[in-house]
Amino acid sequence: MKISEIRLTVVGIPRSTGFVSKHVIVELDTDEGLTGIGEMSDFSHLPHYAVDVFDLKHSLEDILLGKNPFDISLINKELTANFPEANFYYEKGNFIRNGVDAALHDLCAKALNISVADLIGGRIQEKIKVCFPIFRHRFMEEVEENLAVVRTRLAQGFDTYRLYVGKNLDADEAFLDGVKSEFGSKVTIKSLDFSHLLDWKSALQATKRLSKYEFQMVESPAVQNDFDGLHHFRIKADHPVSEHVWSFRQQYEMIRHDSVDIFNISPIFIGGITSARKAAAAAEVAGKGCLMGTTQELSIGTAAMAHLGSSLVNLNYTSDPTGPELYIADIVKNPVKYENGYLLVPGRDRPGLGMELDWNLIEQYRVKDLSWGQVSVHQLQDRTTQTK
Missing domain, CATH: 3.30.390.10 (Enolase-like, N-terminal domain)
Incomplete structure (x- = not known):
C-alpha cells in the first residue's frame, strides 16, 4: 500500500x-x-x-x-x-x-x-476525565459571565475546571470566591494556568494570593523555557506543577532540572501521536505524572487524543481536551461524545480514529x-x- x-x-x-x-x-x-x-x-x-x-x-x-x-x-x-x-x-x-x-x-x-487505540497498544480505559476551560479574565465584568459558564456546564456534567489566570488577579480571585460560595464541593478547580504570562516570582506571589481557594495544581508558572525558574517555583509552591511538552530537548531539560511534577502532553504541541507516546514514556521513566493538554481541537484531533490517552499507563491526572464543546459546529458526522465530565473513547466498532467527514459542514x-x-x-x- x-x-x-x-x-x-x-x-x-x-x-x-x-x-x-x-x-x-x-x-x-x-x-x-x-x-x-x-x-x-x-x-x-x-x-x-x-x-x-x-x-x-x-x-x-x-x-x-x-x-x-x-x-x-x-x-x-x-x-x-x-x-x-x-x-x-x-x-x-x-x-x-x-x-x-x-x-x-x-x-x-x-x-x-x-481502532487507533488498538494499533498503538490497546485500551487501558474507555473514558478519560476532562476539565472545562474558564478563559482568562481581563475585566471584572467577565467574572459573572464565567460563573454563568460554570452553571451551564455543570448542568451538562462538567464538574472540573481549568482557570486561566494572571492578567487580572482581582477578577481571578472574585471568580474563585464566586465558585466557592455558589457551588462548594460540587465543583473542582483542577488548575491555575498562567500560560507563561508571568515570571516565576510573580506567578508564585499570585499563587499564594489565590491559595485560600482549593485547586489541584499550577500550570506554566514561568516564562517559556525558564527551567531554573520553573524549578524554583516548584520548590517554593505547595501545589504540584505542570508544564506542557513542546520538544524533546525541552522535556529533557525539565527532567534534568527537576522542574515539574506533571507533564502536560498533547499531540498538537509535540508533533503527533508518535511523539506524544515517546514523551509519555519519558515521563514514566522519570517518575512523573501525565495529563493530556489541548489547543481546543475539533473532533478529529480530540479523537486522536482519546485513543492516545486510552493506551497510556501513566495518564493519572484530569486532562484538558474539551475543544468540540467550545465550537458552534464540527466537520464530522459523528462528533466525539462527553458523559458526566468524561471524554468517551470512540468504540472498537469504528476503525481508525472513528471519525467520518461531513462534507456539507466542511x-x-x-x-x-x-x-x-x-x-x-x-x-x-x-x-x-x-x-x-
Whole structure:
C-alpha cells in the first residue's frame, strides 16, 4: 500500500465566543482505495504568522507520495527534518506533523480494521476525565459571565475546571470566591494556568494570593523555557506543577532540572501521536505524572487524543481536551461524545480514529487560507472578539 494523494482543506469554525479558529483537515489517499484523515488543529496562536497551504501541500507531497503509510517512524523522521522542533510552545511545525501523523495512524488502523487505540497498544480505559476551560479574565465584568459558564456546564456534567489566570488577579480571585460560595464541593478547580504570562516570582506571589481557594495544581508558572525558574517555583509552591511538552530537548531539560511534577502532553504541541507516546514514556521513566493538554481541537484531533490517552499507563491526572464543546459546529458526522465530565473513547466498532467527514459542514465552513488578517495579538492570545 502506497500513499497516492494528499489533500489539505482549511476550515474556519467560530467558537461560542465568536472568535474563529482555523484548522486544516488532512486526507491521505492510497493506491488501495483507503483514506486516512487527520487534523492540524487551531492555527489561531501566537506567533502572529500563517502557513501558506499551497506551499505546504507541495512540501508534504515531496515527503509522503509513494511511501508506505505503515512506515510511521521513518515518515516522522523525515517530517521532523523538514518541520523541526523550534523549542517554542506554539510552533507551527508541530501542528503540521501532528495532522499528518494522525492521518497515518487513522489510515493504518483502517487497513487492519482496528481502532487507533488498538494499533498503538490497546485500551487501558474507555473514558478519560476532562476539565472545562474558564478563559482568562481581563475585566471584572467577565467574572459573572464565567460563573454563568460554570452553571451551564455543570448542568451538562462538567464538574472540573481549568482557570486561566494572571492578567487580572482581582477578577481571578472574585471568580474563585464566586465558585466557592455558589457551588462548594460540587465543583473542582483542577488548575491555575498562567500560560507563561508571568515570571516565576510573580506567578508564585499570585499563587499564594489565590491559595485560600482549593485547586489541584499550577500550570506554566514561568516564562517559556525558564527551567531554573520553573524549578524554583516548584520548590517554593505547595501545589504540584505542570508544564506542557513542546520538544524533546525541552522535556529533557525539565527532567534534568527537576522542574515539574506533571507533564502536560498533547499531540498538537509535540508533533503527533508518535511523539506524544515517546514523551509519555519519558515521563514514566522519570517518575512523573501525565495529563493530556489541548489547543481546543475539533473532533478529529480530540479523537486522536482519546485513543492516545486510552493506551497510556501513566495518564493519572484530569486532562484538558474539551475543544468540540467550545465550537458552534464540527466537520464530522459523528462528533466525539462527553458523559458526566468524561471524554468517551470512540468504540472498537469504528476503525481508525472513528471519525467520518461531513462534507456539507466542511463546505459551509471552508476558507481559502490560514491568514489572520487584522486580528490583534491579544485576540489571538485570549481567543476573544472583544477589544475593550
